[in-house]
């Protein structure tokens with residue numbers, strides 16, 4: 538029987554226990570992959586702690602992980618265009634990445650130039666970045682503010698928007714200013730001085746992508762001249778400002794991985810640096826527990 542990091546109760550990282558689980562059988566349209574790396578993001582930590590228990594029930598067995606990369610191992614009925622042995626990455630909307638085997642209903646081929654860690658860190662962040670940029674309806678020549686522009690979602694959104702011909706302001710902490718400059722954005726510091734800093738550059742922006750969910754929506758609405766083109770991924774006070782909270786619905790950006798994987802392979806897209814952790818050691822090392830996202834659990 539294969540192993541997986543099973544969530545045995547809500548709480549600290551020790552609630553993830555490396556245990557034997559049944560080998561999952563791929564259903565119609567699904568592949569099973571032998572997981573080489575799984576992405577760990579802040580939403581996983583919220584689920585593990587129980588913060589989302591009302592809105593996001595965990596599966597049985599409770600194996601977390603919204604994204605993974607691995608080698609195709611078995612095909613379900615009706616699957617074509619992929620073969621056992623192919624290297625792929627997948628977003629896993631119903632979880633299951635933190636194990637030796639995972640099922641996926643949609644996937645993209647992992648080019649040889651993309652590392653397992655990068656391939657596993659891409660799917661969920663790319664889907665959010667592509668999806669929210671679409672929902673904002675941004676276009677060339679416009680000005681965009683990205684809150685959390687140096688985070689896992691924010692760096693992808695920033696680079697896609699810059700490539701699309703937008704002027705991008707990226708709200709970051711002090712250590713990430715050069716990083717976002719290198720991505721083509723104009724750095725501004727998040728926090729209480731954000732509005733003043735933005736006003737030193739521009740009076741208004743066309744849209745705001747809050748890829749952090751850590752406050753700043755009042756300033757965002759002020760800068761965008763209203764909430765219509767402000768979207769947050771995670772701010773629980775969004776409705777107080779009339780701002781839309783974007784959810785990972787199946788129709789948000791189903792093509793995001795196919796779109797961004799070639800950019801990653803050719804070096805036109807960079808990801809946030811990752812921490813690599815052996816999956817079976819993760820609970821013992823009390824990780825992932827920091828707010829810094831996108832560590833990646835590496836090969837077994």
Ligand SMILES: NC(=O)c1ccc[n+]([C@@H]2O[C@H](COP(=O)([O-])OP(=O)(O)OC[C@H]3O[C@@H](n4cnc5c(N)ncnc54)[C@H](OP(=O)(O)O)[C@@H]3O)[C@@H](O)[C@H]2O)c1
Nearest residue numbers: 579580665685687688689690710727749751770771785830
């Ligand atoms: N709704 C969805 O579909 C969806 C999808 C993906 C992610 N999410 C959520 O979106 C959030 C971001 O995810 P992520 O993976 O990109 O996380 P991440 O990699 O941890 O990035 C978050 C970024 O926000 C920055 N930040 C911290 N405080 C800030 C503030 N006050 N103002 C602006 N930026 C601030 C952080 O900077 P420092 O390093 O300086 O702290 C970091 O760069 C998480 O809450 C996640 O759960 C939602």
